[in-house]
């Protein structure tokens with residue numbers, strides 16, 4: 001469990017993190033989503049004791065990071081995969097981590113296997129690693145102590161689609177075993193495929209938080225069916241609006257589960273069902289990104305913070 005309470009960080013007159021409060025629960029993957037410069041890394045750095053907050057608090061498993069007796073055994077951290085020592089091999093880096101945490105030597109080979117780094121790759125110096133290999137090594141360093149909590153800053157950076165799927169499965173398995181995962185990204189899609197819960201931050205402030213379903217259901221649904229006109233009529237009979245798009249799909253304000261149920265009851269086969277483009281979370285995130293790019297110092301005015309459990 002991760003608890004962040006009323007956390008703020010000011011650098012001179014600039015507020016990088018502004019009264020941020022959220023929790024990341026065991027058994028769930030929590031996505032921390034925000035455009036570049038939103039305050040994600042600063043929040044994570046405070047969480048692991050690398051930066052002091054101006055006000056507020058951050059706790060892991062009920063304690064401040066500095067109070068954890070053997071932190072690597074309780075919290076796995078990956079903040080910057082490119083910060084690893086370029087002159088060391090992957091195996092040396094993991095061996096050092098294992099020694100620091102008092103782990104058996106066998107944990108190194110086991111963890112290399114878990115992140116799919118081969119013997120040959122583990123023997124190479126890190127300066128010769130691709131970004132994707134560095135991310136795998138960083139994730140290995142986070143996992144080696146068999147912690148209860150994982151904190152990963154942009155872990156999908158540099159991973160190819162197969163790598164992203166691998167990471168998603170790994171984090172899903174970790175959470176299903178009762179672990180707590182907090183991972184950040186500036187890419188909505190990445191968070192959408194991995195996270196159970198989403199916290200959206202912009203200009204240092206939380207602008208929305210909730211389960212993925214809550215946040216994605218906050219806009220319109222987009223559905224394709226063998227007979228879109230019949231799907232439209234079925235939705236209307238059930239009291240929902242339905243608009244046929246030029247590409248032969250249906251847009252409606254009904255939520256995804258309702259559309260699925262109505263299609264099922266009408267005996268219609270859906271070939272696609274998702275949140276409509278330009279609605280809900282995506283629209284909010286695009287506005288947030290545009291606002292952030294215009295002016296880093298202003299608050300994200302004009303955002304509809306009524307989406308999900310908005311703060």
Ligand SMILES: Nc1ncnc2c1ncn2[C@@H]1O[C@H](COP(=O)(O)OP(=O)(O)OP(=O)(O)O)[C@@H](O)[C@H]1O
Nearest residue numbers: 011016034035036037038039040041042043186296
């Ligand atoms: N040590 C510092 N001194 C001054 N400003 C800082 C410092 N560290 C971060 N900032 C500023 O705080 C803001 C938040 O930065 P942060 O790195 O937390 O954002 P982020 O959401 O992680 O972005 P990215 O996705 O680009 O990594 C940025 O405007 C950044 O320039």
